Structure formats: C-alpha cells, structure tokens
Amino acid sequence: MDTTLDRRSVMAAALAMLAMPKLALAQDWPAKPLKLVVPQPPGGGFDFVGRLLGERLSRALGQPVIVDNRSGSGTVVGTDFVAKAPADGYTLLVGSVSNLALNMGLYKNLPYDSLRDFEPLGLAVAYSYTLMARKDLPQGTLKDVVAFAKANPKKLNYASAGNGSGQHVIAAALWQQAGVELTHVPYRGAQAAYQDLLGGRVDLFFDLSPTARPQVVAGNAKALAVSGASRLPTQPDVPTIGETGVAKLELESWFGLFAPAKTPPAVLERLRAELAKVIAMPEVMDSFVKAGGKPLALSQSDTHALVRKDVERWSRTVRELGIQPE
Incomplete structure (x- = not known):
C-alpha cells in the first residue's frame, strides 16, 4: 500500500475543505445591504463621489448600498469606524487624500493607519x-x-x-x-x-x-x-x-473606495471588478468631467503605489506646516 499517496490524498481533501468556505463566501456574497461611509456631512466632495458610485454599485451587486454620513473630528470618526468594522465586505469607505494622507501627518495618535488598515478597491477621480x-x-x-x-x-x-x-x-x-x-x-x-x-x-x-x-x-x-x-x-x-506667479503649488485630491484590510480576497476581487465597471460607465465619467474632475483608470498595482506615495508625501507636508488638530 502506497502510504505516500494516501497522505497526499488526505492533504488534498483537507485543503479542499478549507477552501470551501471561501468558495461559498464568493458565491453567497453579498447577502445583505452594504454600508458606504462618507466621513463628512452631506454636500461636500466626499458625499458627491460616494453617492454617485454607491448608487451604481448597488445595481451591480444586487443589494442596496446605503450611504452613511459619519462625520466628526474632521474625517477621523467615519474613517476609523470603517477601519474597525468587520472585514466582511459589508462596510466600505470613501477614501481621499484628506482622510488617508493628510490625517496621517495631522494626528500624533491617529486611531488608524491608512496603509495598514485599508485595502484600496479603486480610485475613481481626481479633483x-x-x-x-x-x-x-x-x-x-x-x-x-x-x-x-x-x-x-x-x-x-x-x-x-x-x-x-x-x-x-x-x-x-x-x-x-x-x-x-x-x-x-x-x-x-x-x-x-x-x-x-x-x-x-x-x-x-x-x-x-x-x-x-x-x-x-x-x-x-x-x-x-x-x-x-x-x-x-x-x-x-x-x-x-x-x-x-504667487507660488509653485499643485494639489489634486483623488477619491475612491476602500475596504478594511483583512477583507477576504474573494470579496475584494468581486468589489474591485464591479467598481471598475462602475467607474468606466460613460455616465459616471461624464458626471466627474462636468464637475471639473479627472476620471482615473488605474491598475491595482498603480492604485496601491499612488496611495502610498501620497500618504507619505502629504503627511510629511502637514507636519512641516505645523498644522495641529482642533
């Protein structure tokens, strides 16, 4: 009797069993409404982007995407809420240079880490x-x-x-x-x-x-x-x-959607795929352009690189300016 073959069969069966919950999750998700947190009150740039993307993402996923304006301490309260939310794909964040890059330089004891606690799903526009x-x-x-x-x-x-x-x-x-x-x-x-x-x-x-x-x-x-x-x-x-001629200064703020960092890969893949389709919709791109924005179409690796670069750049600028929280 080939015991090596038996051990391999047992290991293969065990790995298959471990993979089953992930497969089931990919097939069953989403099974309930999603919450899209906008970390500022209604009426601003965060809200504009969140509602435009959320409405169409809802159609794509077949579940309501409820916009939750959760403001406080600038953008810290809403952003931290998502950082500490269950990493199941049901709570997402509208992320920007403001809450993910600037806050890293503004607060000495920020309750979240923009690069460690969030996973970019896609950047939609820069303004x-x-x-x-x-x-x-x-x-x-x-x-x-x-x-x-x-x-x-x-x-x-x-x-x-x-x-x-x-x-x-x-x-x-x-x-x-x-x-x-x-x-x-x-x-x-x-x-x-x-x-x-x-x-x-x-x-x-x-x-x-x-x-x-x-x-x-x-x-x-x-x-x-x-x-x-x-x-x-x-x-x-x-x-x-x-x-x-007053100064040599440029700043554009990107906006996109982010999930808690430990969200299952299968869910991240589905979210990224559906969001990419939403961002590419002519009506969405047209809305961004008419509002003075520059639509973005970045790969996953380019998205990660841009987020990391701006977090490092603008957090340093904030510290150099000596800006303090209220």
Whole structure:
C-alpha cells in the first residue's frame, strides 16, 4: 500500500475543505445591504463621489448600498469606524487624500493607519481645488489678495472644512509659500463653510472644484485660482496657482473606495471588478468631467503605489506646516 499517496490524498481533501468556505463566501456574497461611509456631512466632495458610485454599485451587486454620513473630528470618526468594522465586505469607505494622507501627518495618535488598515478597491477621480472669494471682496485676483495680505497681516480670513482638511492644507501651504498671514476659520464640514462664505462672513475658501463650481457659476462667489497643474475645461478663465506667479503649488485630491484590510480576497476581487465597471460607465465619467474632475483608470498595482506615495508625501507636508488638530 502506497502510504505516500494516501497522505497526499488526505492533504488534498483537507485543503479542499478549507477552501470551501471561501468558495461559498464568493458565491453567497453579498447577502445583505452594504454600508458606504462618507466621513463628512452631506454636500461636500466626499458625499458627491460616494453617492454617485454607491448608487451604481448597488445595481451591480444586487443589494442596496446605503450611504452613511459619519462625520466628526474632521474625517477621523467615519474613517476609523470603517477601519474597525468587520472585514466582511459589508462596510466600505470613501477614501481621499484628506482622510488617508493628510490625517496621517495631522494626528500624533491617529486611531488608524491608512496603509495598514485599508485595502484600496479603486480610485475613481481626481479633483483640483478652487480658491473662491466672497462675491463682494474688493480684491479680484489671487495676486491682489496676496498684496493686500502682505500690507495687512491677518486682516483677511479663510474658511476650511476643519483643521487638517484638504481645504485647510492647500490654503496653509499657499499662504506660507506666498509669505503672508491670514486668519484661519475652521468649520465642521464644507457646507457650514459655504454658508458663511456666501453670507459674506468669511473672505476666502478653497474647496474641491465639483462643489465650488456651482457657486461660482451662480455668481455667489468668485473664483481666483485652481490648484491643479492645468486649467479646468469647465473653468477655462480661472488660472492655476502657478500661472498667477504667487507660488509653485499643485494639489489634486483623488477619491475612491476602500475596504478594511483583512477583507477576504474573494470579496475584494468581486468589489474591485464591479467598481471598475462602475467607474468606466460613460455616465459616471461624464458626471466627474462636468464637475471639473479627472476620471482615473488605474491598475491595482498603480492604485496601491499612488496611495502610498501620497500618504507619505502629504503627511510629511502637514507636519512641516505645523498644522495641529482642533
């Protein structure tokens, strides 16, 4: 009797039994609604991307994808909620440079690690920021704003969606490079900042282009500059920061979906495949372009590389700027 063959047969059977739960999981998942956590209140860039992707991902998976606006401590509360959620594919995160890269430099004791605790599913779009001024601000260009700020330190103020938010970091980096001092007015989310910008109670506000553009088009605020490497097709008359000669500064914020790091490979594979189809939909790409975004179509390896590069780059920038949480 060939005992070696018997041992091999037993081992093969055991491995097959171990694989059965994974196969069953791949076939049965998803068996209930998914939760897509947006770590900021409704109305901002996170929310825009989350709802656009979530609605179509729901159709693809055959289960509701419920958007959960879970804000607090900037974007920390919602992001940490997903980091500590069961790694079963039913709780996902809208991730961006803001909550995954900037927070790593902002908080000394951040309760999650962006590279260790999350697995990228796919990046959908990158947006520049638009610097807006209240519509009755006497200064009509970024160069005028900087000249006034140099002569009148801290007299002008600027809003943000909270300490360490993308809106805060891009503005702080700009003012530092330009050699001027402005007063920072942090809010709990972009929507609250808009209320005071449109009401004339704050002077300036950097926000992501998709949510900034409607206010500019409506005449509720005026656009002074965009933070990307080139002008936006939807705002061709608005110069880049570099074009103004005030500073050499570029920042684009990507957005995508992330799962807890230990999510089963079979579930990750299904999520990645369905999300890639959603991102490639002409209607989705068109929505991003119309909002001033640059649709992304990256491989899994390129996605991991970009996330790692920006986490390391922007967390370092935040530390160098000396930005502290509220």
